[in-house]
Amino acid sequence: MHIGRYEFPQSLDEAAASIFNEGAVPLGGGAWTNAVSRPIHYALDLSDLGLRYIEDRGREVAIGAMATLRDIEISLTLDSAFCGIFSKALGHVVGVQLRNLVTAGGSVAGRYGFSDLNTVFLALGATVVFHDGATSSCAEFLEAPRNAPFLIKEIRVPKGSAASYQSLRVAANDFPILNVCVATAATEWRVSVGARPQAARLSLRAAEFLGLSDKPEDRAIQAGLLAAAELKFGDDTRGSAEYRRELCSVLVKRAVVEAGQRI
Amino acid sequence: MKISISVNGRNHRLEANPGTPLADTLRLLGYLEVKKACGTGNCGLCTVLLDDVPVPSCSVITGKASGHRVTTVRGLGKEADDLAACIVAEGVDQCGYCSPGFAVMAVAMKREFRRMGSLPNEEEIKHYLAGNLCRCSGYEGHLRALRRYLEAFK
Numbered sequence: 001m002h003i004g005r006y007e008f009p010q011s012l013d014e015a016a017a018s019i020f021n022e023g024a025v026p027l028g029g030g031a032w033t034n035a036v037s038r039p040i041h042y043a044l045d046l047s048d049l050g051l052r053y054i055e056d057r058g059r060e061v062a063i064g065a066m067a068t069l070r071d072i073e074i075s076l077t078l079d080s081a082f083c084g085i086f087s088k089a090l091g092h093v094v095g096v097q098l099r100n101l102v103t104a105g106g107s108v109a110g111r112y113g114f115s116d117l118n119t120v121f122l123a124l125g126a127t128v129v130f131h132d133g134a135t136s137s138c139a140e141f142l143e144a145p146r147n148a149p150f151l152i153k154e155i156r157v158p159k160g161s162a163a164s165y166q167s168l169r170v171a172a173n174d175f176p177i178l179n180v181c182v183a184t185a186a187t188e189w190r191v192s193v194g195a196r197p198q199a200a201r202l203s204l205r206a207a208e209f210l211g212l213s214d215k216p217e218d219r220a221i222q223a224g225l226l227a228a229a230e231l232k233f234g235d236d237t238r239g240s241a242e243y244r245r246e247l248c249s250v251l252v253k254r255a256v257v258e259a260g261q262r263i
Numbered sequence: 264m265k266i267s268i269s270v271n272g273r274n275h276r277l278e279a280n281p282g283t284p285l286a287d288t289l290r291l292l293g294y295l296e297v298k299k300a301c302g303t304g305n306c307g308l309c310t311v312l313l314d315d316v317p318v319p320s321c322s323v324i325t326g327k328a329s330g331h332r333v334t335t336v337r338g339l340g341k342e343a344d345d346l347a348a349c350i351v352a353e354g355v356d357q358c359g360y361c362s363p364g365f366a367v368m369a370v371a372m373k374r375e376f377r378r379m380g381s382l383p384n385e386e387e388i389k390h391y392l393a394g395n396l397c398r399c400s401g402y403e404g405h406l407r408a409l410r411r412y413l414e415a416f417k
Binding site: 001002003005006027030031033034035039040043045047091092094095096097098100101172173 | 264280281282284302303304305307310316317318319321322323324326327368390391392393394395
């Protein structure tokens, strides 16, 4: 893939000016650039911006845009705050080598359908923070049209949820056929389904149904059926829409039961 | 773009497309021990250390490596030699094409665990090396070689 200019901005403002005024393309880990056939006339390497961090900020954990999937997988801060859910969700993403490269910001910005991370962020109610401090819920961001440039600074994940992550893959390190994350805090539930194969989406009907009872295990089967009926699924080489729909009801059921046990 | 890379302690300055996969750049520079197969970061054959961190060099663009240190299996010196002896002793190698990436990853694993004051157990070895595929063997030989290799650090 041909890249014309390649620069290392030294501040978020400098990077933002290049993106918004000159059409520069920000790069995360760059792992997916091989798959892009069109040339990039001007690329920004964000490695020097100090965005590789995972910080406990009391009621939330902030994950810098350049934190790698491996950073997130082995973070003790995230492990203790979220019962190891990030480790479970990311531990099967290809291999350690690739996880050393792929970044949180790149995963979110790409809105990749196969992403395990985005499914977890969505269920945990994460917020995307941009270079200028503006914010967007992860749910809004993943559904937004891709026509406007942006620069992600960090992703903030509120603490206090009990959660469960489930997925099914053809092979251990393959992209998931489907992934599910269910989280609950107080009486609120969030049911996120990704790799449909499109990007992760929330099932509002399943979440509302689960919120009506303090015994989630009694409602797990019905919640799975509601999510399967509400969300759209598609075909690809890993599975048909119909198969994914069946899988969704099972994985949501399992995730609800497991998350309920962690309350 | 002018690229400056240190490979196995030797500095290189070259004019290159920053979008070229690092594996291709390394092979152009003569580091033919860096093997390339899948080209998507899935198989681990092209693994090198970038500032001591294992990465799939087919998925790192050359621009990202500029100003950084790259270590191939040849740059690992005695650590790779010791592992190679275990690979031979356990009869692991068949075609051998995956061995350079496997060796880099195995040494990276050993270093990472030793920094934490431990050595990996069987499950941790499997997890750490899950991104290194071998289409000849059933991985049992690899595990035997690694056990033998790690034994020396107990």
